[in-house]
Amino acid sequence: MGEFDGLAALVTGGGSGIGLATATLLAERGARVACLDVSPPGDPFFGVKADVTDDAAVRTAVTAAAEHLGGLDILVNNAGIGAAGTVEQNPDEEWFRVLDVNVVGMARVTRAALPYLRASGHAAIVNTCSIAATAGLPNRALYSASKGAILSLTLAMATDHLADGIRVNCVTPGTADTPWVQRLLAAAPDPAAERHALEQRQPMGRLVSAEEVATAIAYLASPSASSTTGTVLAVDGGMHGLRPRPKS
Numbered sequence: 001m002g003e004f005d006g007l008a009a010l011v012t013g014g015g016s017g018i019g020l021a022t023a024t025l026l027a028e029r030g031a032r033v034a035c036l037d038v039s040p041p042g043d044p045f046f047g048v049k050a051d052v053t054d055d056a057a058v059r060t061a062v063t064a065a066a067e068h069l070g071g072l073d074i075l076v077n078n079a080g081i082g083a084a085g086t087v088e089q090n091p092d093e094e095w096f097r098v099l100d101v102n103v104v105g106m107a108r109v110t111r112a113a114l115p116y117l118r119a120s121g122h123a124a125i126v127n128t129c130s131i132a133a134t135a136g137l138p139n140r141a142l143y144s145a146s147k148g149a150i151l152s153l154t155l156a157m158a159t160d161h162l163a164d165g166i167r168v169n170c171v172t173p174g175t176a177d178t179p180w181v182q183r184l185l186a187a188a189p190d191p192a193a194e195r196h197a198l199e200q201r202q203p204m205g206r207l208v209s210a211e212e213v214a215t216a217i218a219y220l221a222s223p224s225a226s227s228t229t230g231t232v233l234a235v236d237g238g239m240h241g242l243r244p245r246p247k248s
Contacts, residue, residue, distance in 0.1 A: 002030020008069035013079035034065035052105030062112035072116035158230035174236030204237035
């Protein structure tokens with residue numbers, strides 16, 4: 001018997017990185033899984049293609065996933081994009097785009113999924129946030145603003161949907177070894193030095209893996225966490241709270 005036997009999950013941004021790792025883990029533990037993405041994966045998942053900035057496409061995709069899976073019990077809001085720069089370096093168009101994907105996109109998918117989640121006896125929503133929501137990272141003003149909004153949105157949703165029997169939590173990964181971070185490293189003047197710097201700012205001295213974040217998401221989504229809602233779970237190698245002495 002798997003932990004998620006009989007449950008249906010929808011993972012946004014499920015085509016790569018944390019989303020794909022999460023979809024894979026949930027399926028391995030018994031869930032029926034659909035992945036919503038602009039480039040969704042195939043078997044063993046039910047792939048639905050949609051851009052989270054398109055409300056009509058989102059509603060169609062969520063309905064298709066729910067009908068194929070026989071309902072929805074778990075929603076993992078993971079779709080998102082990054083941005084680099086200080087507050088003066090990102091033009092308005094980029095601000096609108098990132099907030100539309102990362103924040104409003106999360107609201108669109110959740111809104112479409114709520115009728116199905118309300119009908120579940122084990123409903124859970126897990127939002128992918130970031131250490132950028134709670135720590136002042138350099139050259140991440142826009143990205144940090146979007147993730148700070150997700151953290152606040154998570155708490156508001158957790159309160160609003162208590163009566164619906166829907167738990168809402170989020171994970172805050174540190175710098176993770178994902179395709180987006182790999183692209184940032186590739187664009188750096190010295191990729192090896194940049195990776196070393198990112199690793200060293202996390203007290204454990206390495207990047208977080210997508211699989212480690214997926215494990216945290218699975219815990220929050222599990223019926224075993226039935227008393228956990230409104231929680232922010234850090235998966236950041238100690239970055240948020242630990243202040244070790246520099247190595248001599």
